[in-house]
Amino acid sequence: MESVEHCHKTSVIHRDLKPENLLLASKAKGAAVKLADFGLAIEAENDKPSWYGFAGTPGYLSPEVLRKEAYGKPVDMWACGVILYILLVGYPPFWDEDQQKLYNIIKHGKYDYPSPEWDTVTHEAKDLINRMLTIDPNRRITASEALKHAWIANRERVASSVHRQQTVDSLKKFNARRKLKGAILTTMLVSKNFSTFREKSQSQGAVQAKAAGRSSKKDDGIKESSDGSTIEDDDVRARKQEIIKLTEQIIEAIQKGDYETYTQICDPHLTCFEPEAFGNLIHGMDFHKFYFDNANKGNKARNTIVNPYVHLIGEDTAVIAYVRLTQFINSSGLPVTQQSEETRVYQRKESKWQHIHFHRSGSPSMPAK
Incomplete structure (x- = not known):
């Protein structure tokens, strides 16, 4: 208390x-x-x-x-x-x-x-x-x-x-039932999320349509769930998944050297803090474009987002924080893994999410952005 x-x-x-x-x-x-x-x-x-x-x-x-x-x-x-x-x-x-x-x-x-x-x-x-x-x-x-x-x-x-x-004695039984239900629920969620993740990755529109479809099944919009599991309404869950997907698209665009896709997601006045800027706040896209013009495009580095956490601020602002793991083969032919902690801020403008701020700490990834 x-x-x-x-x-x-x-x-x-x-x-x-x-x-x-x-x-x-x-x-x-x-x-x-x-x-x-x-x-x-x-x-x-x-x-x-x-x-x-x-x-x-x-x-x-x-x-x-x-x-x-x-x-x-x-x-x-x-x-x-x-x-x-x-x-x-x-x-x-x-x-x-x-x-x-x-x-x-x-x-x-x-x-x-x-x-x-x-x-x-x-x-x-x-x-x-x-x-x-x-x-x-x-x-x-x-x-x-x-x-x-x-x-x-x-x-x-x-x-x-x-x-x-x-x-x-009753608490022990209660706890045993809770753990059993939790194990069953986890198995159900893993299988469900694996299948829905593939569906959601097809398009953002599919995510929103599916969320809307689930919400329409009940007048009160409450999602069915087993007792003992934490739940959120479908609209919130869908918006969070949308932010994660946008972040994956940004990283994929960087990986492929696709500056056009990068600029479609990022606001022209994007601000950022990152190690390459030596602690300075960078404003605009010129700093980022340099890396797209000069980095090796299509490098074979593999990027993985770990533990993403999305915080929704009202209807039109979102923040995502996550750990980014980058795996690649160095000049000596040895496998290397680097880690960085990243935070990205999104704002919805005219029904479209735009990436407006970026912060990274830790080891730089490949390429840097």
């Missing part, structure tokens, strides 16, 4: 709080708890609720997200309520094999405290859960308020000290 409070004080919303994103620093008793996986985290604008897209993990999504309403920091507190419920009895407050039924249960906040496992849980613990799982986000308890709640602030007096062996 202290980690969540820290995030919220800096206007960061995690959006994907769940047990598997809570880590222990070590196996020692009393080890520090670490909050992990900020892949879906966003920075709230002016701390005002807004629609930041459909993202999270099904069983931990808040009612306002499922209703596709403006949301903010309270979504994290709802997820904390789900986590606390699970930690106390070993099973989630909301559950149904049918995902749409699950969403309907969450929207109406339908949960209870069945006997006998909840009989030994104190009133204060249940009260904290109730305040976290309040449907109205404006009335939901905040992280700072939760830290002052009696069950946390006065644990010695109000928290039960009974060892909950049944909860431990």
